[in-house]
Amino acid sequence: MRPVRFVALSEDGQALVLADEVGRLLALPIDDRISGALQADGTPHPVGTAVAVANAEVMASLSPRDIQARIRSGESAEDVARVAGVPVDRVLRYAGPVLQERAMLAQHARRTRLKTSDSGAPLAEVVDSRLAQHGIDTEKISWDAFRREDGTWRIVATWPSGKATAQAMWDLDKGRQVVAPHDDMAQYLCAERPTQILGQEPVPERTPHERGGHGLPGPSRINEPARGGRGLPAASDA
Incomplete structure (x- = not known):
């Protein structure tokens, strides 16, 4: 018998989200047998009590559905905890499955065909090169994803650039299974002739100081994390 641990309530509150020893998530529907086991002999079971208390505390400010919606749209667990007025570890009980979803979408996008690539190369191959x-x-390139209000997903890559952090964003079309550049930096990274995509003529080689960090286009370098409506956390949160 493999041991499992309680992670969170499901988004609809109808199942317990459990994790096994290697971190795989399992859903256990809360049926009459589970409810009866948690309250055997009329005495609340410690696990059932803990679930109820945790749920009640978070529900006082934000419902589990609200918490997961905010995490899915790009907010960090710390930001949500601050809004809810609860400790971060309580938010993480509900955020785990959504953070995993975001990480999986980011990895999927890395393997997805780049729309602007004539050879049909995947996004990661072009960007890494x-x-x-x-x-x-x-x-050192970190990848993340967040869902926008219209239901579409945006992919974000961040990497260190001197003392700052550079980033680029793409739009993921899940139906057509392609990704397309969203901002200038993404266009630069994905263009076969990047000086033309930025509307610039080729220029002589400049010093690292003149280029700014690693020589990437200066106007597109950003020293803030990407924001998805209410704010996207650093990819390490995922």
Whole structure:
């Protein structure tokens, strides 16, 4: 028998979200047998009590559905906890499945065909190659995803650039299974002739100081994390 641990209530409140020893998530529907087991002999079971208390505390300010919707739209667990007025670990009980969903979508987008690539290359292959040309360690590129209000997903890549953090964003079309650049930096990274995509003529080689960090287009370098409506956390949160 494999041990499991309680993670959170499901978004609809009708199941317990459990995790096994390797972190795989399981859903246990709360039926009459589960309810009876949690309150055997008329005495509330400690697990059932803990679930009820945790749910009541968070529901006082934000429902589990609200918490998961905010996390899915890009907010960090810390931001949601601040809004809800509860400790971060209580928010994480509901955020776990959504953070995993965001991470899975980001990885899926990395393998998805880039719309602007004539050869049909996947996003990660094109971006890693372009950033490697600028001397950026591809192992330091972080990927994240968040869902916008219209239901579409936006993909974000961030990487260190000197003392700042650079980023690029793409739109994921799940129906057509393609990703398309959303901002100038994404267009630069994905363009076969990047000076033309930015409306610039080729210029002589400049010093690292003149180029700004790793020589990527100065106007597109951003020293703030991406924001999805109410704010996207650093990818490490996912």
